[in-house]
Amino acid sequence: MEAIVKFLNIYLATGRTALSILVLMFILLCTMKVSAQQQTQIEKMAAEGYAMRFSDTIASLRIQQEALFLAKKNNSRVDEAICYAYLAMTYRRLLQLKEFTRYAEQSYGIANTTADSRAIAYSNWAMGLLRSYIDDKAGAVDYMLKAYGLFAQLNEYSYCAKIGADVSYLFYPGSEVNMRKYADEALRFAEKSNDPESILHARLAVGSYLLESASSNDSLLWKQAVSFYKKTIHQAEQVEEFIVSKSNIGIAHLNIAALYMNAPKLIDEKAFLSHLEQATHIGRKYNLRNIYRSSLGLRGQFFIQKGDYRTAENLFKEGIAYQQTLPYKDNDLLAAFFGCLKELASKEKDYAAYHEYDIYFNKYNKLKYDEEMQKILQNTDARFESEKKLELIKQLEKENELEKKNKFLSYGISGVLLAGLVFVYRSYYYRQRYYQNREDILQQKQTNSELKVQLMEKESLEILADKLSIERRLLQSQMNPHFIFNLLGNIQSMILKNDRLIAISYLGKFAKLTRQVLEQSRMDRISLELEVQTLKNYMDLQQLRLNHSFDYYIDMDETVDPNVHIPPLLLQPFVENAIEHGLKPLADLRHGFLKISFHLRMDADVLECTITDNGIGLEESRSKKKNVPHTSLSTKITDERLALLYPDNPFVQLKMTDRKDVEGAGCHVFLSIPLI
Template structure:
């Protein structure tokens, strides 16, 4: 039919260019159709949850068939599917290798569908290694390419992933891409993409409730209910079973945060279904979320025995599996600790805390290893991009040399008279061009080496500083004395103060460990940590001093500052200023916060009426003491001065007031 239409057009208009245009259109249309090899790879990819071994084997067979037929387009798509499968299996090296191979091979083709798959795989890789800006660039490009060929199923999933990446920084873009995901899913009529899109849009509605739109809770509830109904009705057609579990968890979580009284039956019913899904398909994150929400609900309800039973059941189930999930075990033991505190069962608290410490350390080691792997993957990916540019320069050089040969042949045909002159000037031009390209190639290689050196040095310096920071945050003498005082209270049967201070000590320890891994925290969190620390120091020193923390009216307690910058100076003020002070006079520690909006600085002023700098230095000389925490704080503030020139601190002798001594510390802290 196409040939007949084309023939009639030629006959009517007698236009050869129109005939060529139609041929190109038909060729391009056929090029966008799904090949038999891609269908094999896609079917293998669909089995990644049910049978990962068979999934990889089928995709490898499709890849070998594409190589045998020397079809680069099918090779790229097979490599892309293999990369996405490795993401599901958490194999970072294979994931990186397949994604990079797909992206490099895609440069040799101009097919939209092929390039769309390659950029999708690369975007998924960047998202996996926490390179959000690069992930957004690749996914937006892939989304644009798939939109051109109207691949609505792929567009729905990619738009949903883009909305997650924009959250919570840009609510408008979250809404935009979540809505577009819903529109593409409706056109695709595919159960998998429909659930994927609805989860993204449901996430946007839930975030909107947290932003203050509580009057839309009923609308959000209806939307999540319909999502669960669709997931149950089309569960056979949905490959990603984890998404079904997420739908149940999201609905249960919304019930838990809804108006009182909570619909307990609906909450527990959805969590039970989520737990069944997690056990059946071995989905760790769904299992952790469902058991955790149930335990938290019973704990808040006051049924501590039921909450404890649920967490213990979760631990037993995890330990029965052939692998160990340290993150899940640490989470459950931490929940059991909180239940033990509420039940005043301190013996159980101690046993749970011992196991929590064990698995939490293992979890931290795994997290550190993953960070190193991600940093290495980012570096390798960047290095490969540089290699690609280098190869492009070499290809350009090769093309220039070919053009040189064609030029010489052309000159020979024109005549012997112009041959020498033309050859001389062209040869000179291309040799100079070759030297430039070789120099650029050399520069690229040096740049790769420099990137490798800088990446390793920066990573080593950062890890070293973080380890030293963690070691400096808790003084062993302070811990020993605080625990000794608490033990003394318990022996004297002062149970209530002892429990109060024990909770403060546990809370302080947890705050310092958590905040030391964060880049920024809110000011009110820092103040809360300081209060806990100072009150424990008061206990240790038999309430020999008082303290006051005052924030200026212009200071917003939600501003973000680097964590644990102020505590070392408080420690110095107590240890070297107030502690040596005569017992006849009451010590006083004052902390004031003011804000300089124009310089983006928070000024923290610490005053004490201790023995003063001069006397303190003499004691330090005798004790041969070196303040590690102050040194690290100085290093941290020095690193911040690149972006915030006002960052730093100074220590001054307090002016004598009625014969009193003391010290003043002024800290300029960058705020975000």
């Protein structure tokens, strides 16, 4: 656009008429708009690399990186945004959330600095897939629908088909109407595109809602669904070499097998087993774990229903043996297979085999649970970081919109001035120079004002970032996973021993403690009484976890008002350190004891807190950790919080010392907290 303005200034100097200038300006703008929507060679190169993501991942990434290098070399922001979007979607397939997030956000940030519909469509597609990956369906739908609308305007029917199908899945199970709407639209777009990959993707989306409706006893709906899937499989097999996502062919076989298994009348066993064999073959041929697992699982469940337990058992064991030959372990698959074997052993009343399978089931189920928890934590952190970045991007979008409005306004004014040039050319020339000088002055003032605002925002954001960082690390340090898992294990043991009343009591304490930690971590101040209640709940649960190997006592002398307010969760990290690193290692040496005292220093209005234990002491605890990579965050986080809350306050104090007296070793923590 800047080049066009410069060209017009030169054109004006030659004395051309306003009408000819306006015609030329319109032609140039239309040409630029059309060229911006066409697929470039760089985009084609990135798309070819993306198509290789299943067959040759290394070559796929290399080709896409080469396309990105060319985009940067040519200074093409549009191609750069598209290349980043393809890379993001490739790393999604590789389940690498960090790279997936980075490339999707880069694509979105760059695309929104352009006015190119194609780049914006790609970036919104990548962001929609990212939000779906981290379980944010609402956000995913917003981004996907924006990409869907832009690709529809560009007549990119294959992309519309893929996105429409994904949007249909996002509406399941909340809105059957929208699920059907976008699946049907996806199929119409796919048929227009004549792309085998898109057609299969869209037909599976339509098949999904047909599969749901055919689960009833309506034989007509069931026949329609079976007929649809047969046609889908037949079409896919005719063009299998052009379909990149081979897993979709396996899914079609699995879905029609599920239809046969849930048939209103007697099952067509031959057709059912044939489709499962096809799915199993595809799963093993292309190393598709989900397809292979589902096909074996359905076959095993079928033979269990028939009462053929030996065949079912052999199928599950075959799946386990195959999985154990692979260089990786799919804990979800192994847990599912051992769970099925447990069910078989239970039906045959083979309790020895049941016990053996249960050991493996619990082992792989725990590993699966750990992986899922890690994924949940990663997704939560990714959502938090992504939302912060998106806020900044939205701010940039608003600024770009304002800039566009200003540009359109300036073009309108320029058009009026150009029309008047026919009558008052010389007068307009000097007037134009006057306006240009005035605009330069205003822009300079605006630039200076924006720099001041940005500087103030930066300082505020840095302070807020420091506070959020400390608060997040504080929340992360409150209850470690070992404490949670051991505690829940003890409660589970109580339930198994029929100590249900005690188990329910401790489960209530755990729920209350979790709620208190989450609520208080968002508060600036809480009452001392509430802090003490939280500490009691925490220490009661620690006593349960450590088999009551220690006692505790809380002493609040008469000078202290329980309603005074202090920062939340300030003492818990030190109580945890005293229990974990002081009292827990005592073993059978002696019974542990923990004392917490509160005293008000009236001359300075300062609350003095002491935490004393009879554990092994600081020196011995440190000596045991010389070869163990461990860093205690309690002192550092508390120091940072106190420095942020009470800057330059001389009464703030935190000391940790060893105590050695007649009762033995231990640790003494002293903390003074100003109340004003």
